[in-house]
Each structure stands twice: as C-alpha cells, then as structure tokens.
Amino acid sequence: MSDRIELPSIRDRDLRPILQHFGLIESLEEGALHCAFCGGLITWDNLGAILIEQGKLVLLCDLSECLDTANKEHPT
Secondary structure, eight states, rough: OEEEEOOOOOHHHHHHHHHHHTHHHHHHHHOOOOTTTOOOOOOTTEEEEEEETTTTTEEEEEEEHHHHHHHHOOOO
C-alpha cells in the first residue's frame, strides 16, 4: 500500500472537556445528539467524528457512509 492518508485524532481524555466546552456533554449523555448526516443517535460508543461547520460543532456517528461523506465534503 503506497497511499498515505492523514488521520487526525483526539485522545479520549481530551474529548470530554471539548464537548463540555461546547455544552454537549449533557445532551450526549441524555441521548439527545444525532449524526449530522444520517440522523442516528450519537453515543460515547459510536461517536465517529467532530466537525466545525459555520462556527458550530457538529457530531457524526461512526458509520462508514457518514465518515466517507464527511471526508468528501470536508477534505483536510
């Protein structure tokens, strides 16, 4: 495999403060957050990506279709 991809990531211990900063912890824990692409429920177990769109934090689930769409619409 000769292709090289960039894989930005965040450590688990840094995720909670980021979500708390944006006021999303309570919504996540109450089951009130949904994937921006498929509308599926976001949980701690399936949180796949975080994007910033128009100054707003947007969460995506870990479905490959959603992550592929995000990659196409928001290339690094």
